[in-house]
Amino acid sequence: xTWFSSGWWLSLLLxxxxxxxxxxxxxxxxxxxxSFDGVKLISRSVARGDDTSTYGQxxxxxDGDRRxxxxxxxxxxxxxxxxxxxxxxxxxxxxxLSSGDPKSLRLYGLTxxxxxxxxxxxxxxxxxxxxxxxxxxxxxxxxxxTPTEVRGPHDEGGVxxxxxxxxxxxxxxxxxVNYGFALISDGTVAIEGEAAGSLSxxxxxxxxxxxLSTP
Amino acid sequence: MRxxxxxxxxxxxxxxxxxxxxxxxxNGDDGSDLEGAVLIDSGPIxxxxxxxxxxxxxxxxxxxxxxxxxxxxxxxxxxxxAPDDRRSTAKGDSGPYHVDMTGAVYARTMPSPxxxxxxxxxxxxxxxxxxxxxxxxxxxxxxxxxxxxxxxGVVADITLALTGPDATRDQVxxxxxxxxxxxxxxxxxxxxxxxxxxxxxxxxDEDHFKQPSxxxxxxxxFFSPPDPANFPIARMYSLHSYLYPxxxxxxxxxxxxxxxxxEAEKGPQIGPLGLSARLRLWSRRDFDIGIWAxxxxxxxxxxxLKNSPFGRDVFTxxxxxxxxxxxxFVENQISVALPGSSSQRIGKVAYLYxxxxxxxxxxxxxxxxxxFDAGAFAEINxxxxxxxxxxxxxxxxGRYRLLSVGPxxxxxxxxxxxxxxxxxxxxxxxxxxxxxxGNLMGPGVAQGSIGxxxxxxx
Numbered sequence: 001x002t003w004f005s006s007g008w009w010l011s012l013l014l015x016x017x018x019x020x021x022x023x024x025x026x027x028x029x030x031x032x033x034x035s036f037d038g039v040k041l042i043s044r045s046v047a048r049g050d051d052t053s054t055y056g057q058x059x060x061x062x063d064g065d066r067r068x069x070x071x072x073x074x075x076x077x078x079x080x081x082x083x084x085x086x087x088x089x090x091x092x093x094x095x096x097l098s099s100g101d102p103k104s105l106r107l108y109g110l111t112x113x114x115x116x117x118x119x120x121x122x123x124x125x126x127x128x129x130x131x132x133x134x135x136x137x138x139x140x141x142x143x144x145x146t147p148t149e150v151r152g153p154h155d156e157g158g159v160x161x162x163x164x165x166x167x168x169x170x171x172x173x174x175x176x177v178n179y180g181f182a183l184i185s186d187g188t189v190a191i192e193g194e195a196a197g198s199l200s201x202x203x204x205x206x207x208x209x210x211x212l213s214t215p
Numbered sequence: 216m217r218x219x220x221x222x223x224x225x226x227x228x229x230x231x232x233x234x235x236x237x238x239x240x241x242n243g244d245d246g247s248d249l250e251g252a253v254l255i256d257s258g259p260i261x262x263x264x265x266x267x268x269x270x271x272x273x274x275x276x277x278x279x280x281x282x283x284x285x286x287x288x289x290x291x292x293x294x295x296x297a298p299d300d301r302r303s304t305a306k307g308d309s310g311p312y313h314v315d316m317t318g319a320v321y322a323r324t325m326p327s328p329x330x331x332x333x334x335x336x337x338x339x340x341x342x343x344x345x346x347x348x349x350x351x352x353x354x355x356x357x358x359x360x361x362x363x364x365x366x367x368g369v370v371a372d373i374t375l376a377l378t379g380p381d382a383t384r385d386q387v388x389x390x391x392x393x394x395x396x397x398x399x400x401x402x403x404x405x406x407x408x409x410x411x412x413x414x415x416x417x418x419x420d421e422d423h424f425k426q427p428s429x430x431x432x433x434x435x436x437f438f439s440p441p442d443p444a445n446f447p448i449a450r451m452y453s454l455h456s457y458l459y460p461x462x463x464x465x466x467x468x469x470x471x472x473x474x475x476x477x478e479a480e481k482g483p484q485i486g487p488l489g490l491s492a493r494l495r496l497w498s499r500r501d502f503d504i505g506i507w508a509x510x511x512x513x514x515x516x517x518x519x520l521k522n523s524p525f526g527r528d529v530f531t532x533x534x535x536x537x538x539x540x541x542x543x544f545v546e547n548q549i550s551v552a553l554p555g556s557s558s559q560r561i562g563k564v565a566y567l568y569x570x571x572x573x574x575x576x577x578x579x580x581x582x583x584x585x586x587f588d589a590g591a592f593a594e595i596n597x598x599x600x601x602x603x604x605x606x607x608x609x610x611x612x613g614r615y616r617l618l619s620v621g622p623x624x625x626x627x628x629x630x631x632x633x634x635x636x637x638x639x640x641x642x643x644x645x646x647x648x649x650x651x652x653g654n655l656m657g658p659g660v661a662q663g664s665i666g667x668x669x670x671x672x673x
Contacts, residue, residue: 037563038606047443048480055562073564073606115608116561117445125445126603126610127646178607194563 032208033094034078036201038071038180039194042120042137049117049125057193059098062105062185067136069114071180072203079172082205084165089207091168093145093181094161096199100189102150102160108139109167110179137182143167164203252295252333260294260334263346265541267354270347274377274384277499281395282373282387284328284358289350292324292357293331300337324353326365348378360395369394423497426630427459427467431670438639438662440648446523448660450478451486455670457493465497471509475656477520484520487511487529489656505535511656513557524568527557529654533575544588548577552654554599564606570653571599571614579623587626594619596658601651615645619658630672638663 041054044065060068070093083089093107112132114123123138124130132138149161164181172178183191183201192199255261268290276282302318314320321338324330332353341349352374356364363369376382376390435451452475459469471493475486491509498504511529513521520526533550552573559566574597581590596617603610618641625634640648640662649660 039562049443049445050561071607073608076607113608113610115566115603115605116564119443122443124603124608124610125443126601126651127648128442129646131442180607 030208031204031206032078032081034072034075034203034205036070036072036180036194036203038069038073038116039201040069040114040116040118042067042069042118044120044136047119047121049119049122055116056195058195060191060193061188062100062183062191063188064186068183068191068201069110069118069137069180070183070201071114071178073178075172075178075203076176078205078208079168079176081208082168082173083207083209084168084173089165089205089209091164092148092161092204092206093164093201094159094204095183095201096159096192096196098190098192100185101187102147102158102189104185104187104189105147105160106184107145107162107164108137108141108182108184109143109145109164109171110182111138111140113177113179139182139184140167140170143170161204251298253298255294255296255334258339259343260296260338260346263343264289264294264350266343267347267350270378270382271351274382274387276377276384276387279384279388279391281360281391282358285351285354288328288358289354292329292354295331295333297333297335300335322349322353324356326356326361328357330357344378348374351377363394423465423503424459424467424495426672427495428457428469429670429672430456431632431668433666433668435659435664435666437660437664440650440662444650444661446520446525446650447480448477448525448655449480451655451659452476453486453489453656455489457491459493459495462494466494468492468494471507473656477655479520486520487513487525487655501538503535503537503539505537506533508532509656511654521557522559524557524559524650525653525655525660526559527555527568527570527653529553529555529657531654531657539583541583543580543582544590546577546579548575548579548594550575550577552652552657555653557653559605564608566603566605566608568653569600569602569604570651571601573598573652573654575658581623586628587624590623592619592621592623594658596652598647598652601645601647601653612645612647612651615647615651616643617647617649617652617658618642619663621663632668632670632672634668634670636666636668638666 039055039060041057041060043054046054060066062068082091084091095105097105112123114137117125121132121135122130123132143166145162145164145167147160148163149159151159167181191201194200268286271286271289276285301320303314303320315337319337320335321341322332322334324332332350334349338346338349352370355370355373358364359370359373373387373390373394376387431454433453433455435453437448437450439447439449453473454475455471455473457469457471459467462468469492471489471491473489473491475489477484477486489509489511491507493505493507496504496506509529509531511531513526513528530553531550532553533548535546535548537544537546552570552575554570554572556567556569559568575594576597577592577594579590579592581588596619598612598615598617600614601612619638620641621637621639623634623636625632638659645651648662649658652658
């Protein structure tokens with residue numbers, strides 16, 4: 001009875017702290033959330049990459065002419081800490097809607113690098129080489145991600161989560177590249193931006209294991 | 216006793232004066248033909264003189280021992296036209312260069328540097344090659360070392376060597392070594408001088424930089440690239456002041472300050488501040504040499520520009536070599552811009568722009584049309600790299616080049632000059648343009664520019 005009580009309390013404590021002991025590997029795992037620091041709106045109507053309305057905002061409105069590029073810039077430092085290939089861990093992209101239908105959202109992995117000066121037509125402003133192959137971003141159309149979890153009323157926004165595990169395996173782990181994502185919506189939705197504090201777009205890695213060797 | 220001694224001394228002093236009262240002019244006349252002579256300022260005789268100068272330059276006579284003074288003597292001697300022909304039986308007038316078969320004298324000069332030349336009317340019947348030879352011959356009488364300048368045979372031989380159809384520098388040099396050997400003490404130059412470098416001295420003696428300092432304003436309109444730029448700049452205005460308070464007459468040394476003002480899409484801003492140390496010197500070969508070290512400081516610029524790819528300090532070392540000829544000019548310029556970097560923060564991502572060493576080679580040339588210089592330039596900028604790193608984004612161009620061409624037109628009037636220039640990007644690797652160099656005060660930005668500059672010299 002005594003051991004049960006202490007183990008139960010220990011489990012509860014770890015659960016509340018967002019951590020869990022992976023008894024199989026003997027290492028400490030936890031769920032890590034990383035705010036996307038690369039958040040960039042590209043729009044058909046904005047030609048200048050340094051337009052201040054395209055970054056640093058608390059809300060971005062997306063529709064057929066406006067897309068949101070997302071990237072956790074220092075993901076490379078954390079790639080080896082996600083045990084995704086074993087199938088025990090997942091990587092998620094989480095965004096918060098302030099309005100609009102979350103089911104209209106789709107998330108694509110991008111296939112080329114971009115910078116915060118990106119526009120609808122250009123990934124970067126350094127010559128013709130910076131032009132997207134397809135205006136609006138070069139998308140990995142074969143790996144479209146749709147919302148897997150929606151919390152909150154669909155017509156009043158809420159938290160939307162995409163399973164990006166496949167993308168994580170294909171790009172950061174498989175190719176050691178981090179081109180990030182493009183968030184696209186057919187209808188008009190308002191997304192909380194990186195200036196929105198706890199509602200900012202995030203990359204979530206469950207079973208984050210510090211010091212995990214590369215599979 | 217004292218008065219006798221004084222009289223003897225007076226006589227000794229006056230002796231050379233009395234002896235020189237009978238002037239031995241050129242090749243032995245009494246100088247009476249100097250009366251009524253008119254300065255020649257145009258015509259075939261002067262045209263032949265220009266060609267003689269060209270010939271001597273081609274043969275590089277300033278570098279031949281004993282002929283150092285020949286070029287400036289031929290080039291700068293005053294030429295007069297005597298009113299009437301003269302016939303002479305003087306011994307000094309012997310030889311084919313001075314008189315014709317009837318004894319009519321073509322030209323005369325005095326056997327000393329800077330003496331004028333008198334051409335007689337009969338000389339106008341000579342052909343151009345004959346006139347060229349005559350100019351050279353008379354110049355030799357003034358320019359050769361004193362012991363041999365009056366030896367008509369030696370002067371005639373040298374004239375022939377210089378003006379012959381197959382004349383080469385080696386032949387002339389060999390002849391001079393024979394007629395004026397190194398060990399001939401008679402032609403030892405005066406203390407402190409040398410016949411070898413007499414042209415150099417003559418060139419250095421002249422003040423070639425009478426007004427080296429300048430104050431001016433310039434304007435550049437940049438050509439926008441077809442694709443969006445990172446930090447588009449439309450125009451740049453600058454005010455420069457280059458003052459040369461130090462150095463010698465032909466080696467002025469000074470400091471330059473250049474302030475700039477730019478018009479970007481984000482509005483007007485203070486541009487980079489340029490400081491430079493500048494040295495100009497005149498070479499023995501008649502070249503205008505410029506050596507400079509400059510720094511364009513962006514740390515003193517506006518906040519917007521600092522937080523941009525152009526917010527770097529640019530340090531440049533360079534040299535120019537310019538040769539002005541009678542009808543055209545040519546200039547080479549070589550410079551090295553040292554590596555540098557700048558940073559830009561956009562949202563939460565900081566980008567670092569790194570610029571590699573840039574070696575620039577520029578050739579300018581053009582024709583001189585009165586007060587106008589019309590020409591063009593070609594320049595190649597060879598850069599080690601241009602890198603951008605920030606977050607997960609990274610590009611590295613590796614080595615790339617930019618090839619620029621453009622016209623240049625300038626008008627100079629005494630202490631005032633206006634120039635109009637154009638710079639066009641003719642060719643580039645790695646999709647580069649001038650933005651990749653990050654050097655606003657150098658080649659500029661975007662795809663090129665047109666510029667207008669107004670300067671005053673003092």
